[in-house]
Amino acid sequence: MSQELNKTYEPKDVENRWYAFWEEKGLFHADENSDKKPYAIVIPPPNITGSLHMGHALNNTLQDILIRYKRMAGYNVLWMPGTDHAGIATQNVVERQLANEGLTRYVIGRKKFVERVWKWKEESGGTIIKQLKRLGSSCDWNRERFTMDEGLSYAVKEVFVRLYDEGLIYRAERLINWCPRCLTALSDIEVEHEEVSGKLYYIRYHFVDDPKIFLTVATTRPETMLGDTAVAVHPEDERYNKFIGKEVLLPLTSRRIPIIADAIVDIEFGTGAVKITPAHDFNDFETGIRHDLKKINILSENAHINPYLQDVELEVMKQVGDLHVHKAREKVIHILKKKDFLIKAEDHKHTIGKCYRCKTVIEPYLSPQWYVKMETLAKEAIKAVEGDKTRFIPRGWENTYFEWMRNIKDWCISRQIWWGHQIPAWYCVDCNKIDFVRETESGLKPCHYDDEGTVPIYLNILKKNLTPIVTKTAPLKCPTCGSSKLIQDEDVLDTWFSSALWPFSTLGWPKKTTELSKFYPTDTLVTGFDIIFFWVARMIMMGLKFMNDVPFKDVYIHALVRDADGQKMSKSRGNVIDPLIMIDRFGADALRFTLSAMASPGRDIKLSEDRIEGYRNFCNKIWNASRFALMNVKGDIKKDIKGYNIFDRWILSRLNRLTKEITASLQEYRFDEAANAIYQFIWHEFCDWYLEAAKPVLYKKDNADKRNITQTVMIHSLETSLRLLHPFMPFITEEIWQRLPKLGAVSGMESIMLAPYPSADESLINDAIEEEVRLLQDVISCVRNIRGEMNIPPSVEIDILLKAAEGKRADLYRQHSEYIKFLAKAKGIKIGSDIMKPHIAATAVLKDAEIYIPLEGVVNFDGELPRLQKELEKIKKEIEFINKKLANQDFINKAPKDVVEKEKEKYRELTEKLNKIEDGIKKLEALRI
Numbered sequence: 001m002s003q004e005l006n007k008t009y010e011p012k013d014v015e016n017r018w019y020a021f022w023e024e025k026g027l028f029h030a031d032e033n034s035d036k037k038p039y040a041i042v043i044p045p046p047n048i049t050g051s052l053h054m055g056h057a058l059n060n061t062l063q064d065i066l067i068r069y070k071r072m073a074g075y076n077v078l079w080m081p082g083t084d085h086a087g088i089a090t091q092n093v094v095e096r097q098l099a100n101e102g103l104t105r106y107v108i109g110r111k112k113f114v115e116r117v118w119k120w121k122e123e124s125g126g127t128i129i130k131q132l133k134r135l136g137s138s139c140d141w142n143r144e145r146f147t148m149d150e151g152l153s154y155a156v157k158e159v160f161v162r163l164y165d166e167g168l169i170y171r172a173e174r175l176i177n178w179c180p181r182c183l184t185a186l187s188d189i190e191v192e193h194e195e196v197s198g199k200l201y202y203i204r205y206h207f208v209d210d211p212k213i214f215l216t217v218a219t220t221r222p223e224t225m226l227g228d229t230a231v232a233v234h235p236e237d238e239r240y241n242k243f244i245g246k247e248v249l250l251p252l253t254s255r256r257i258p259i260i261a262d263a264i265v266d267i268e269f270g271t272g273a274v275k276i277t278p279a280h281d282f283n284d285f286e287t288g289i290r291h292d293l294k295k296i297n298i299l300s301e302n303a304h305i306n307p308y309l310q311d312v313e314l315e316v317m318k319q320v321g322d323l324h325v326h327k328a329r330e331k332v333i334h335i336l337k338k339k340d341f342l343i344k345a346e347d348h349k350h351t352i353g354k355c356y357r358c359k360t361v362i363e364p365y366l367s368p369q370w371y372v373k374m375e376t377l378a379k380e381a382i383k384a385v386e387g388d389k390t391r392f393i394p395r396g397w398e399n400t401y402f403e404w405m406r407n408i409k410d411w412c413i414s415r416q417i418w419w420g421h422q423i424p425a426w427y428c429v430d431c432n433k434i435d436f437v438r439e440t441e442s443g444l445k446p447c448h449y450d451d452e453g454t455v456p457i458y459l460n461i462l463k464k465n466l467t468p469i470v471t472k473t474a475p476l477k478c479p480t481c482g483s484s485k486l487i488q489d490e491d492v493l494d495t496w497f498s499s500a501l502w503p504f505s506t507l508g509w510p511k512k513t514t515e516l517s518k519f520y521p522t523d524t525l526v527t528g529f530d531i532i533f534f535w536v537a538r539m540i541m542m543g544l545k546f547m548n549d550v551p552f553k554d555v556y557i558h559a560l561v562r563d564a565d566g567q568k569m570s571k572s573r574g575n576v577i578d579p580l581i582m583i584d585r586f587g588a589d590a591l592r593f594t595l596s597a598m599a600s601p602g603r604d605i606k607l608s609e610d611r612i613e614g615y616r617n618f619c620n621k622i623w624n625a626s627r628f629a630l631m632n633v634k635g636d637i638k639k640d641i642k643g644y645n646i647f648d649r650w651i652l653s654r655l656n657r658l659t660k661e662i663t664a665s666l667q668e669y670r671f672d673e674a675a676n677a678i679y680q681f682i683w684h685e686f687c688d689w690y691l692e693a694a695k696p697v698l699y700k701k702d703n704a705d706k707r708n709i710t711q712t713v714m715i716h717s718l719e720t721s722l723r724l725l726h727p728f729m730p731f732i733t734e735e736i737w738q739r740l741p742k743l744g745a746v747s748g749m750e751s752i753m754l755a756p757y758p759s760a761d762e763s764l765i766n767d768a769i770e771e772e773v774r775l776l777q778d779v780i781s782c783v784r785n786i787r788g789e790m791n792i793p794p795s796v797e798i799d800i801l802l803k804a805a806e807g808k809r810a811d812l813y814r815q816h817s818e819y820i821k822f823l824a825k826a827k828g829i830k831i832g833s834d835i836m837k838p839h840i841a842a843t844a845v846l847k848d849a850e851i852y853i854p855l856e857g858v859v860n861f862d863g864e865l866p867r868l869q870k871e872l873e874k875i876k877k878e879i880e881f882i883n884k885k886l887a888n889q890d891f892i893n894k895a896p897k898d899v900v901e902k903e904k905e906k907y908r909e910l911t912e913k914l915n916k917i918e919d920g921i922k923k924l925e926a927l928r929i
Contacts, residue, residue, distance in 0.1 A: 003630050003739045009623035011587025014735045019133060027751055028138045030078035032514040039075035040519040041067060042503050042552075043139060044527050044535070045147060047086035048125035049093050052132065054561040054569065054595075054607065055528065057579040060137050061592045062558055062599060062671055063526045067138055068727035069666050072757035078519050080506050081132075081139035083125065085148045087420040087495040088182050088357050094120050094419075110418050117419045131580060136588050136730045138753070145506045147498040148421065155505035156498050157424045157472040159546065164425075164470045168373045169413075171425075171468060175278075175285040176412055178365030179355040180303035184416040185369050187494060188409060189533045191353040191362055200270060200348035201333065204341045205231055205248040208256050215240075215248060215259070216343060218270025220350050221280075222336060223320075223329040225250065226305070226312055227298040228257055230276040232287060235261035237272050251341040252332070255311040260291050279366040297366045299325060301416075325363065368466075370414035370423060370491065377541040378408045384540060390550045393669050394601040397529060397557045404533050411538075413494045420492030425468035428478035429485035432466045500538035503551035510546075525552040528560070556669050558599060564608035565897060575897070582612050589729035590616040596728050597675035609898075618679060619732055622725075625687045626736045629718050632698045633711045633741065643705065646816060647693040648713040650773040652764045654685050655717050659760040662724055678725050686717060689777065696822050715741055720758050775809070776816055779851060782844035783824035786853050789920050790842060791868075797827035801852040803835035809848055840927050855927060865924050872917050875910055882907045 006013075022028060030040075041063055046056060063079065071077040094117045095105060105113040129144070145152060163169040177186040201222045204214040217231055228250050233240035240259070247256045264283055265274055278288030279295040288295060298306050305328045307321030316335060320328045336342040353362040382405050384390055385398050392398040414423060468489065469475050477484050498505070507516040521543070527536060536555055543551035562568055563575040570576065582591045593615045598605045644652070658681045665674035697703075697710040719740050726733040730753065737752040746755045783800060792798065800820065804810040813820065813831045821829050837843065837852045844851040882903055885891050892900060 003633075003741075005623065005627045005630060005736065005739060007627075009619055009732065011583075011589065011619075011731065015134070015136070015588055015731045018731055018734045019136065022138065022751065022753065023141070025750065026142075027753055028079070028140050029142060030140050030519070031076055032518050034076040036074060036076035038078065038518050039067075039070040040078040040080065040522040041524050041526070042080040042506060042522055043082060044525075044531075045082045045084040045145075045499065045502065046128045046132075047089055048083045048121055048128070048146075049086050049089045050128050052128055052135070052579050054577055054579050056128070056132070057135060057591060058558055058561050058595045058599065058605070059526055059528070060132055060135055061595050062556070063524075064135075064137050064592075064730075065596060065671060065727040066524060066526070066666070068730060068753060069757060071138075071753060072723065072726065072755060074756065076518075078143075078515075079137075079139045080143055080145070080519075080522075081129070081137075081141060082145035082147070082502075082506060083129065084495060084499060085121075085146065085420060087415060087417055087492060088184065090117060090121070091417050091419040092182070092357070105418060113418055134580065134583055134588060136592065138730070143506075147495070147502070151508065152498060152501070152505045153421060154472075155501055155509055156421045156493065158510045159501060159542070160424055160493070160497075161470055161472055162546075163372060168376070169370060170373065171368060171370050171466075173366065173368040174371075174412075175280075175282055175364050176367055176369055177353060177362045178301070178367065179358065179360055179362055180301065181358045181360035182355060182417065183301055185365075185367065185412050185414060186355060186362060187412050187496075190356045192356050192359075193351050193353055195349055195351050198348055198350055199345045201336075201345050202271065202343040203251060203336060204343060205251065205273075205275075207243075208247040208249050211249070215243065215273050216271045217273050217275050219275055220348060221277075221329070223305070223325055223332045224277045224280045224298065225275055225332070226253065226309055226316075226320075227277045227279050227296040228255075228275045229278060229288065229293040229296060230257050230291065231259050231273055232262045232265050232276050233259065233273050234265040234267050235263060237265070237267050240273060250311075251339070252313055252316045252335060253311045254313070260287075262287050262290065280364050282364055285364070285366075295366055299363060299365065301365075303363050369412050370425075370493075372411040372413055374408045374410050374541075377545055378405045378537075380544045381405060381537060381540040384544060384550050390540060390552060391554050393554055393556045396602075397532065397555070400529065401532055401537060405537060411494075413497050414489075414491040415494055416490070417492055420495065421498055423489040423491050423493060424472055425470045425489040426475055426486045427466050427468060427489070428481060428483050429487060430483040431478055431481050496534050496538060499535055500542045501546075503539055503543060504547050520547060520551070521549050522552045524554045524556060526556045526558060529557050532557070554669075559602070560604045561595070561607050562604050563897075564606050564610075564901060566604065566606050577607055577609065582609070586612050586616040587619060587731070589732050590619055592730075593618065593675060593679075593728050596671040597679065599671045599675075601670070608901075618683065619729070621683055621687055622729075622732060622736070625682070625691060626718060626740075628691060629714050630739060632694075633715055643709055644713065645697070645706070645710070646769065646773060646776075647690055647819070648710060649764075649766060649769045651686065651690040651713060651717050653766040653770055654681060655720055656760045656762070656764045657770075659720070659724060659758045660765075663757075663760070666727075675728055678721070678728070682721055682725070686721060689773075690714070690717065692823055693819055696818070712743075716743060719743070719746065723752060723755055723758050726752050772812055775812060776819060778846055779813065779820055779849070780823045782846065782851050783820075783826065783853065786842045786844060786851075787825075789916070789923065790853075790855065790859050791920070792858060794825055796858060797825060798858055799854050800824060800826045800829040801835045801838070801841075801854070802829060802831045802849060803833065803837075803852070804831060804849040805833050813849075842923070842927070859924070859927075861924060861927070865921065868917050868921050868924070872914065872921070875914050875917065879907065879910050879914065882910070 043063065044059065067077055067079045094113070097120070098104060098108070108116070132139070160169060177188065177191050179186055198220055200218050200220055202216050202218050203222060203225070205217050206214040215231060219225065231248055233244065243259050244261045246259050248259060249255070250257050260276070264287055265272065276284045276287055276293065278284045278293050279297045280299070287293070296309070298309055300306060303325045305320050305323050305325065307317060309317060319335065320331050323331060333342065354360065355362055382402065385392070385401060392401065469479065469486070474488065475486060478486060503522055504516065504520055507513060507520055509516055525536065539551045543549060560568070563577070567573060567575060579591060590612050594607070594612045595605065597615070598607070598611070658677055661677050662674045665677065691714070694710050694714055697706055700707065719737065719742070722733040722737045734752050742749070749755045779802065787798070802813055804813060810831055810833070817829050817831065820826070835852065838854045838856070840856045841852045841854050885903055886907065
């Protein structure tokens with residue numbers, strides 16, 4: 001490949017070409033037969049419905065940094081990719097498509113609907129994988145898995161059957177979180193809680209034995225009173241002791257319900273007397289069990305009032321039957337008022353639950369579901385983290401894990417949808433005496449087992465006490481009666497059930513594969529804190545149960561990506577930064593580096609487009625530095641060299657110190673520290689100092705040996721820097737590295753990603769040399785500052801007078817005076833202890849030295865002072881104009897946030913400039929005196 005680089009760096013010209021090269025050469029592939037030490041990460045599988053958002057970009061960038069670093073460090077690296085079938089989310093997508101065609105899933109039936117989802121998955125489900133490739137993710141794509149592929153489906157059945165056989169999976173009728181929109185059960189952690197402003201209604205419940213007397217009951221949900229089976233008071237509440245055991249008549253019904261004593265009642269809430277509705281409130285459900293209360297389900301699966309409720313007055317039933325629960329509330333309140341049962345209604349804030357997918361208000365709903373017993377599984381998983389078999393990083397997140405695990409409830413794993421892993425349980429029609437229904441647009445219609453189109457929809461709701469036959473494959477006959485009339489449970493498993501098996505099912509389990517023995521347990525899981533409960537904890541439990549080992553050694557919890565103001569990104573706010581647009585605009589490397597440089601532990605990322613653009617400039621800096629290096633190195637360079645100058649020794653020391661820092665940072669998951677260290681080195685130390693110091697050596701043609709030494713150090717430093725940077729910026733580093741002359745261990749490598757990651761040479765780290773160069777830099781920087789303050793153009797050469805006591809410091813300055821002159825653009829330099837300050841001179845004071853820059857004949861005082869004063873007035877007017885803008889509330893409230901922020905930034909910059917000009921004027925005026 002040609003050594004020449006184009007004049008400018010264009011990411012689009014580079015990224016697709018190199019990614020195709022890496023894939024074609026199979027460089028992402030893990031060798032299960034390799035003797036190298038393994039390192040494995042399983043990707044948190046994105047939903048097939050998803051497209052790349054900034055959270056994905058951060059998560060996968062951090063994973064890819066670890067993967068590329070470990071690959072270069074000599075490990076046999078596996079990054080296992082894949083996607084999740086995302087049950088409810090995917091079903092919703094396809095149902096919306098059907099709705100656009102005037103169809104529903106019920107019209108086309110389950111079989112055709114599932115076929116339709118598979119078709120959608122094949123056509124559209126791979127979008128996010130293509131987008132991950134654009135980011136540069138170096139996954140082993142030949143091993144890509146899907147949570148419903150054949151192997152993983154077999155693993156799911158295996159786990160389900162084993163857990164059922166051990167009594168850890170069971171089926172029971174309980175109160176569950178029900179989404180009336182998705183028509184499915186939800187686990188507790190799939191419910192989002194939100195505080196809302198509502199009403200607290202005070203209702204009369206008259207005593208049966210003396211209707212003139214009543215208890216006042218307070219409730220936020222008067223519509224559910226139709227399912228009340230008791231009124232509860234606290235056993236220590238003296239106001240109600242005499243009423244315990246008596247009965248009241250439930251308003252709007254003929255139902256007599258008891259007054260019971262239970263410690264669950266909050267004496268301070270309302271009147272201290274609460275209605276008990278066991279079928280529609282979780283606390284009431286538990287109370288109902290303790291007191292053996294009847295459970296009356298007043299709702300249908302779509303949250304409409306059951307029109308056939310017993311004991312309810314006919315007049316009431318006519319008005320509320322079949323109404324949605326929210327409309328029924330209004331109607332019940334109206335009737336209670338009319339019948340003089342409603343005493344008052346007060347404003348009241350309370351919490352409601354919403355479906356995490358569709359945001360519909362969930363209903364506590366009585367239904368038979370499948371559950372996993374969690375307590376036993378959780379105990380071992382708690383021990384594993386307590387014993388550091390799995391570490392949470394940053395430290396502290398394990399407390400979140402423990403809090404949930406130590407208060408764990410059984411996991412409801414059944415979902416009433418069609419897309420997903422259908423539960424491997426069958427029922428004998430004859431043994432269970434099952435009544436069949438067909439679902440139609442107008443509701444459920446009775447039918448027979450053999451009818452065409454018959455589906456036992458809502459089987460679990462219609463039949464409570466079914467005896468399942470649980471097996472991995474469909475049984476031919478009932479083991480009890482021999483009947484061949486068998487039907488499979490209609491429910492599917494919670495999406496997180498298959499995801500919980502991801503670290504070992506993707507490696508071939510339950511088969512004893514080479515991959516499983518080689519790469520399990522994996523090394524690191526990179527994920528967000530929001531799925532510690534959903535996913536991380538469940539993977540640990542399942543890994544310990546079926547592999548007898550934790551699924552990963554480290555769990556790195558990354559931050560959230562927010563907008564520049566710290567607000568959560570959302571379409572409604574209009575503050576979403578699309579990673580794909582950023583890649584198109586600035587390149588994948590700039591986006592990756594931005595995210596890694598800002599990935600500080602425990603701190604959310606406040607992302608702005610300006611920040612990404614800033615790191616795009618970093619790419620330009622690297623590109624231009626590399627062009628300079630290549631233009632000044634023609635042909636081969638020597639491998640064995642001696643006679644380094646001070647800046648050669650300095651850059652080699654700094655480079656090896658950097659290598660130590662970055663390696664330590666990556667091992668501790670300090671991506672931000674590693675990124676900022678390499679940025680500082682390349683931009684400021686290598687480009688701003690070393691390359692500038694190398695120019696006089698490179699430009700002189702009379703000393704080939706010195707020039708070759710500097711050429712070699714320059715190329716070595718650049719090449720090593722590119723290898724250090726590669727995990728963060730894979731594309732630009734590959735493009736440049738391919739064109740560099742290669743030395744030593746990297747010679748003959750076909751890609752930078754296969755080259756060894758740099759290791760520090762301690763013998764080249766030299767504190768004394770670094771201190772000496774720092775002293776030289778201090779002098780040069782002071783002279784440069786004076787140039788800037790006095791507005792002395794670079795073309796105007798100056799003299800430097802350097803006053804320093806005789807000794808090592810003065811000797812250092814004399815020995816390297818040529819560097820000082822060149823880098824400070826001076827024509828001459830005098831060094832001594834007896835240097836006198838000229839009458840008109842700028843001064844800079846160092847710890848053990850003073851610098852004087854004679855200004856007579858250099859600065860035109862008569863022209864410079866008026867120029868600065870004129871510029872000062874101009875800036876004052878600009879500041880005044882911006883001040884008026886920022887003081888205008890209409891502008892602040894109505895202008896886009898980025899426009900307001902740019903005005904604020906402009907104000908800060910102008911204020912800083914104003915201060916500098918005022919300081920410069922003072923100094924010039926002082927010099928004229």
